[in-house]
Amino acid sequence: MPSSPAPIRLSDEVRKAVERGRPVVALESTIISHGLPRPRNLEVARELEAAVRAGGAVPATIAVLDGVARVGLGKDELERVANDESLRKLGFRDLAPAVALGASGATTVSATAFLAHSAGIAVFATGGLGGVHRDWTTLQDESADLGLLARVPITVVCAGVKSILDVPATLQRLETLNVGVVGYRTTEFPGFYLRSSGLPVDWTLDTPEQVAELMRARWQLNADLTALVVGNPVPEAEQLDPELHDRVLAKALRAAERQGITGQAVTPFLLGYLVKHTDGASLEANLAAVRGNVALAAKIARSHAALS
Ligand code: PSU
Ligand code: MN
Numbered sequence: 001m002p003s004s005p006a007p008i009r010l011s012d013e014v015r016k017a018v019e020r021g022r023p024v025v026a027l028e029s030t031i032i033s034h035g036l037p038r039p040r041n042l043e044v045a046r047e048l049e050a051a052v053r054a055g056g057a058v059p060a061t062i063a064v065l066d067g068v069a070r071v072g073l074g075k076d077e078l079e080r081v082a083n084d085e086s087l088r089k090l091g092f093r094d095l096a097p098a099v100a101l102g103a104s105g106a107t108t109v110s111a112t113a114f115l116a117h118s119a120g121i122a123v124f125a126t127g128g129l130g131g132v133h134r135d136w137t138t139l140q141d142e143s144a145d146l147g148l149l150a151r152v153p154i155t156v157v158c159a160g161v162k163s164i165l166d167v168p169a170t171l172q173r174l175e176t177l178n179v180g181v182v183g184y185r186t187t188e189f190p191g192f193y194l195r196s197s198g199l200p201v202d203w204t205l206d207t208p209e210q211v212a213e214l215m216r217a218r219w220q221l222n223a224d225l226t227a228l229v230v231g232n233p234v235p236e237a238e239q240l241d242p243e244l245h246d247r248v249l250a251k252a253l254r255a256a257e258r259q260g261i262t263g264q265a266v267t268p269f270l271l272g273y274l275v276k277h278t279d280g281a282s283l284e285a286n287l288a289a290v291r292g293n294v295a296l297a298a299k300i301a302r303s304h305a306a307l308s
Contacts, residue, residue: 007099010119011072014060018120021308023057023301025294026071026116026124026154029081032061033106034089034268035127037275037283042082044287048125048294049078055298060121062112064090067102071119081106089264091144109156110148113227117152122215122304124154125297127290128162128192129229130267131170134253141266142173150177153224155215155304157297159289160190160197160231164249164270167197180228182214184296190233193240193274193285201231208296212303232296238288240281248277 010018017024032045045061052059060072063081070077081087088105090098092114098105107115109126116124130143143165149156161170171189174181183189183201191197205211211230218224233239252273261269274282 007067008069008071008115008118011060011070011074013058014072014119014121017058021305023298023305024060024121024123025052025055025057025297025301026112026119026121027052027059027061027294028109028112028124028126029061029063029106030089030108031127031290032082033084033087035271036286037272038082040283042079044290045078045082048290051291051294052125052298055295055302057298057301060116060119062107062115063087063105064095064098064107065104067099067104069095069099069115071115071121089268091264092148093144109145110143113148113152113154113156117154122155123157123297123301125157125290125293127158127286127293128160129156129158129170131161131165131167132173133266134164134166135257136166136169139262141262143267146170146173146177146179149174149179149227149229152227153218155211155228155230155300157184157230157232157293157300159192159234159293161192162267162271163192163194163197163245164252164267164274167191168199171199174229177226179226180214180218182211182228182230184211184230184232186231186233188233190231190289192289193234193245193282194242195233195236195239205230208299208303211300212307215304216307230296230300232293234285234289234292238285240278240285244278244281248274248282251277
């Protein structure tokens, strides 16, 4: 085979931090390119990186640009991810084709978790995970996030799974797949836009140090075969009004069905519909959740770095 440039490239800052065992937090790019409206998305991308730094960790936003998987983006690259409407949405299975064809795209949870782990990063923050869709019995639409989390031992801080999904079915799948699930300062699995999904979690942790202890125990037991999902609820004052949530979501699901939205387009369509029909309130709740997750992830990354 002819030699070609390394397909995964770490920024200098991220490489040094990983080599020295300093805290690093991976951030996905699909939420920026496909999950949030422009131009707010660029502001948010910058804000999240700044929040990781303020929390004492190095941010590593991940995307594939011109066939190279980048772990840690420069200023121009982050702008490109936010502004380039032609960027594709890349799940794990899309990484190799994107590299082979020199394509560009934003990475979802599955692709980001894989690349972050490959780069030696232990902690990853996002908004809400993908999961089992509500019409699963007919369409069999289950996010590729779940299958990847069953294979990659990374800690993912999130506000649960997106409430547009079948949350009980998703929790069941996570159990079957042996993905670790804990609630952070809650006994209930978070509901993304809402503080609670109404479903219980088996384990509750109350400090970043406890999460780091759990990560260490998984490693000591050789039980870090799968991901660890840390469910961190959106603050009560910033959640979406549950009544508004249920009402608009029901309409969004009907609209998606009527318009024949399928596959990768489903999640961005539903999130966009909610933003529009809640006058932006769902966007604020989404952002509040992501901010909280990023701040917690930085603390967990620090505790983890201190323990290892
Ligand atoms: N979290 C958010 N907004 C998003 C996503 C997560 O707050 O847009 C993205 C993630 O990249 C996740 C993807 O992996 O949605 C799931 O898409 P799908 O259901 O097509 O697998
Ligand atoms: Mn899907």
